[in-house]
Amino acid sequence: QQQVKQSPQSLIVQKGGISIINCAYENTAFDYFPWYQQFPGKGPALLIAIRPDVSEKKEGRFTISFNKSAKQFSLHIMDSQPGDSATYFCAASFPGSARQLTFGSGTQLTVLP
């Protein structure tokens, strides 16, 4: 009930292409859905986040699409660049004071030059 399932496990995209990473959740009590980017040897960094009352959020080349009825959300990286090569994690958290994050298993993105 608290799992967040992420796919694909790895993704290879050509420079300039669109990278799409998908996540699905079961527990409808989740109300906050962030995406984190992690480079080797670094901790995860918050990339973009969305609440379930919004169907899409865009920040620069990064867009989250949210489908509440399907309990799915996805990250789209437009015009992917080699510098975007990293591991991406989706996550979710419950409302209230206990704001720990439940993470997906991660997607290793490689953008070829």
Next chain:
Amino acid sequence: EAGVTQSPTHLIKTRGQQATLRCSPISGHTSVYWYQQALGLGLQFLLWYDEGEERNRGNFPPRFSGRQFPNYSSELNVNALELEDSALYLCASSLRPFEAFFGQGTRLTVV
């Protein structure tokens, strides 16, 4: 503004020993979260401290414990180390509930 800092960067321990990992949150942040990132796995929630109190813990045995000091820094202790405890341990701090900032982690290797 300094980010979340963790020490040590790397730690090698023998099975059965104890490990102590430290975290200094961003100035002004009162909440500290600990996560375990085992190789090939996602991040698993370990512990949450806020205002000096343990507020919640994940599905980990009691030999994983910690504390938060008056200056909001935190310590994670792992007793009776097992080989499967080898992982990257990440600390995150937050002020507002929706934003967690992570440190670079401590790589714990149990041999």
